[in-house]
Amino acid sequence: MAETSEHEVIIIGAGVVGLATALRLAASGREIAILDPHEPGSGASYGNAGTIANYAVMPVGTPSVLKNLPRLLFDRDSPLSIRRTAIPALMPWLLRFAWQSLPGNAARNAAVIAALLADSLSAWRDLATEIGAEDLLRQNGCLYLYDDPASLACAADDMAVRKRFGIAQETLSPEDVHRLEPALPPFEGGGVLFPDAVNLADPAAMMRRLTEVVRAAGVEIIRTEATAIARETGGVNVSCADGRRRRARSVIVAAGAYSRRFAAQAGDPVPLDTERGYHVEYDMETPPLSRPVCPTSRGFYLVPMAGRLRVAGTVELGGLAAPLSPRRIALLERGAKAVFPGLGKPDRQWLGFRPSMPDSIPVIGASKQGNDVIYAFGHGHLGLTLAPVTANLVERILAGQNPSGPQAGISPCRFH
Ligand SMILES: Cc1cc2nc3c(=O)[nH]c(=O)nc-3n(C[C@H](O)[C@H](O)[C@H](O)COP(=O)(O)OP(=O)(O)OC[C@H]3O[C@@H](n4cnc5c(N)ncnc54)[C@H](O)[C@@H]3O)c2cc1C
Missing domain, CATH: 3.30.9.10 (D-Amino Acid Oxidase, subunit A, domain 2)
Incomplete structure (x- = not known):
């Protein structure tokens, strides 16, 4: 029988979205583990154009x-x-x-994106200050x-x-x-x-800085691939490629372009x-x-x-x-x-x-069956820009507060 370790929150994926979210949740006193088979920040978050594109x-x-x-x-x-x-x-x-x-759909999508972008510059400035990366x-x-x-x-x-x-x-x-x-x-x-x-003067350097501060905040970054998630009473089981099973009260899916299978396993098919x-x-x-x-x-x-x-x-x-x-x-x-x-x-x-996503809007929100599984993926061309905004949203969703107004358009329920 594989050994099982217990966590409060498991984040699947250590890209800019997973890392920023981990930092936010650790700062509010939660115990966090991140799973990723690769170097943190070495996916899309490494090679982008580095623009915080509020426009x-x-x-x-x-x-x-x-x-x-x-x-x-x-x-x-x-x-x-x-x-x-x-x-x-x-x-x-x-x-x-x-x-x-x-025309109508594109205009609606622009309104949701604009609502997300409104705080992107200030959220990035706050994040850069918090991790000592203003330079x-x-x-x-x-x-x-x-x-x-x-x-x-x-x-x-x-x-x-x-x-x-x-x-x-x-x-x-x-x-x-x-x-x-x-x-x-x-x-x-x-x-x-x-x-x-x-x-960003150097996205890779920013990812390194963020990873260091995430670790210093007590987040455990575990080098393994998550292979499946399954709900059970009182938590979510995460099967991993290293053969260990991990359990958490909440799982956040932030595996970038690889997130679709986890959403499907939790009962939320999404067209990622x-x-x-x-x-x-x-x-x-x-x-x-x-x-x-x-x-x-x-x-x-x-x-x-x-x-x-x-x-x-x-x-x-x-x-x-x-x-x-x-x-x-x-x-x-x-x-x-x-x-x-x-x-x-x-x-x-x-x-x-x-x-x-086909509508260029990320999927940020609780699974249909409850906020023990939360999604934070699908940011397309704007994942770097929106990572700290996403982290703030996930913190609120975990506390049971769902986005309202135009931001409600990020919900995974839009595909049901
Ligand atoms: C050419 C290019 C230019 C871009 N320019 C910009 C820009 O200027 N501004 C902007 O805002 N955005 C830009 N983007 C988009 C931005 O880079 C992405 O939206 C963003 O990096 C997505 O972050 P992420 O954390 O969701 O994904 P990623 O950075 O890809 O991270 C996902 C992580 O999940 C891990 N993972 C995958 N599967 C598993 C699994 N089964 N178990 C555990 N971990 C797993 C991966 O190893 C990876 O580390 C650009 C993208 C590209 C390709």
């Missing part, structure tokens, strides 16, 4: 994406592509995505770039939505852009600056899939930019990070099992060279898995 209120699925979906998906060099072999398996997710992209937060805004005036005009609707949600944004002429970022080539459409946005994303990095002492910059037609960010320039983004629909696509890496390289022709070969490349 990113638009869901991925919008009427204009829907209109262009066939072209986008089947052009293998577009910023949003699909692996053809994955189409049958992805069809249910794609159909839901198309439905969520209709890793950079406050310099974030810049979108447009190839020509027509592309800027196409973005007008998105900007109007942002304005309605109170997001600060400044439209810049090509000359203004040049003054802000003199190393950039001309972008004839100019740009839009989101002046309040913050970014993944949007695969890539980065390439160029080592250099002084990157040629002073803030994250997004040439919008290319679907990636160029981000100055400690000792390197990271080029991160694009979406590839294709599941969790397929290997890195050299074609997608080449696309990033070509795009980076179009902006900075002097770049050589990248020093490293990376593939990561965004945990993505």
Whole structure:
């Protein structure tokens, strides 16, 4: 008979969401164990673009994406592509995505995302102060770039939505852009600056700092894979790959793109899939930019990070099992060279898995059968941004307070 250890709370997954949640719950005096077979913070939370994107209120699925979906998906060099072999398996997710992209649904989803993002900057500042990582937060805004005036005009609707949600944004002429970022080539459409946005100088360093403080707060981080959860009287059993059984009064599922099976085991089927994303990095002492910059037609960010320039983004629909696509890496390289022709070969490349819902809204909330199982996954493009907000929400849900108002839209019950 396998040995069983008892915990108050078990968190499955030590990404930025699991770690931030562990810290919040430990600070309120709870006994926490986190399970993860890998180095904490080494999943999607390691390789992202590092932007705390308080301005990113638009869901991925919008009427204009829907209109262009066939072209986008089947052009293998577009910023949003699909692996053809994955189409049958992805069809249910794609159909839901198309439905969520209709005008009324997209507007409702934007309102939920905006409600979540409203506290994201202050929550990150609080977290950075708490873990002594203020030096890793950079406050310099974030810049979108447009190839020509027509592309800027196409973005007008998105900007109007942002304005309605109170997001600060400044439209810049090509000359203004040049003054802000003199190393950039001309972008004839100019740009839009989101002046309040913050970014991380080094996501991996931030994850290390967070992990150290989580450990110092008494959280046990156990290197093993959770394989199944099952409710029983007075708690939830967690079976693990190390052969041990662990039991907790509450289990929080924060396994990023790998969370779906646990939700199904607890009786809450959710349409979680993944949007695969890539980065390439160029080592250099002084990157040629002073803030994250997004040439919008290319679907990636160029981000100055400690000792390197990271080029991160694009979406590839294709599941969790397929290997890195050299074609997608080449696309990033070509795009980076179009902006900075002097770049050589990248020093490293990376593939990561965004945990993505068809409505671009994370799943944060108690299982239908009770708050002994709580979900905190599905953050898609905004998991880094929303991790501390999620941690605060989970603390309240564990105490029996469910989100209300637009934030109620994050509930797992929306799929029942
Ligand atoms: C290219 C790219 C750029 C991005 N840019 C940004 C950005 O600028 N801003 C932003 O806010 N977001 C960005 N994101 C999204 C963001 O990175 C993710 O939403 C976020 O990291 C998700 O965090 P997480 O903790 O849910 O998942 P992860 O960081 O993936 O962590 C999940 C953890 O669960 C563990 N796990 C999995 N299965 C099990 C199991 N069975 N048992 C135990 N543990 C398990 C994994 O090992 C992993 O450590 C980007 C993503 C990509 C790919």
